[in-house]
Amino acid sequence: xxxxxxxxxHLVRRxxxxxxxxxxxxxxxxxxxxxxxxxxxGLKFMVYLQKExxxxxxxxxxxxxxxxxxxxxxxxxxxxxxxxxxxxxxxCASSRTPDSNQPQHFGDGTRLSIL
Amino acid sequence: AQSVTQLDSQVPVFEEAPVxxxxxxxxxxxxxxxxxxxxxxxxxxxxxKYLSGSxxxxxxxxxxxxxxxxxxxxxxxxxxxxxxDTAEYFCAVRFSGGGAxxxxxxxxxxxxxxx
Numbered sequence: 580x581x582x583x584x585x586x587x588x589h590l591v592r593r594x595x596x597x598x599x600x601x602x603x604x605x606x607x608x609x610x611x612x613x614x615x616x617x618x619x620x621g622l623k624f625m626v627y628l629q630k631e632x633x634x635x636x637x638x639x640x641x642x643x644x645x646x647x648x649x650x651x652x653x654x655x656x657x658x659x660x661x662x663x664x665x666x667x668x669x670x671c672a673s674s675r676t677p678d679s680n681q682p683q684h685f686g687d688g689t690r691l692s693i694l
Numbered sequence: 695a696q697s698v699t700q701l702d703s704q705v706p707v708f709e710e711a712p713v714x715x716x717x718x719x720x721x722x723x724x725x726x727x728x729x730x731x732x733x734x735x736x737x738x739x740x741x742x743k744y745l746s747g748s749x750x751x752x753x754x755x756x757x758x759x760x761x762x763x764x765x766x767x768x769x770x771x772x773x774x775x776x777x778x779d780t781a782e783y784f785c786a787v788r789f790s791g792g793g794a795x796x797x798x799x800x801x802x803x804x805x806x807x808x809x
Binding site: 619686 | 736
């Protein structure tokens with residue numbers, strides 16, 4: 580499967596723990612986008628990264644959330660000291676170029692549950 | 695800033711009947727328009743996109759959409775639905791002037807096909 584791979588598919592954390600979500604883009608894609616989907620809501624843009632660079636993090640909460648896309652390996656969305664309100668589905672998408680007319684290809688998401 | 699409105703949160707339709715899912719957008723600049731479908735516990739799959747040219751665009755699975763600039767709409771249609779079309783449908787826009795941002799999504803419309 581050459582699509583966008585996200586893992587884990589499901590993640591359960593207790594309040595105060597850390598959550599790490601991983602995303603491997605499609606082969607040949609170097610542009611990664613993270614979105615959050617709350618229940619009964621559409622997806623909300625969080626952050627856009629290229630290899631080793633954060634390009635736009637205008638949708639990221641100011642505290643506890645961080646993202647990286649290292650030279651080697653998957654992109655990581657990290658949530659520190661999780662709270663109940665962080666429970667959501669987190670989707671990663673990738674594209675070959677940053678051009679706005681390029682479709683973004685989505686992974687199957689990580690469903691984060693906070694106990 | 696742009697926004698997307700999907701007025702119908704749910705649309706029940708009988709199998710083999712036609713369907714239209716409504717999408718209106720608001721933007722002060724030119725945008726590209728997309729429709730995505732999400733099946734349960736999966737990521738989003740691109741149905742179709744409008745970039746420029748003909749206002750009627752055809753997508754996968756027999757879906758089509760018409761861009762209406764004066765009404766700022768991009769409604770999705772299918773002449774005859776199948777039970778397998780049951781899913782969540784999201785309309786999305788993206789600023790056409792650059793790539794340093796993500797998609798802006800509507801809240802989604804749940805299409806329910808009744809036998």
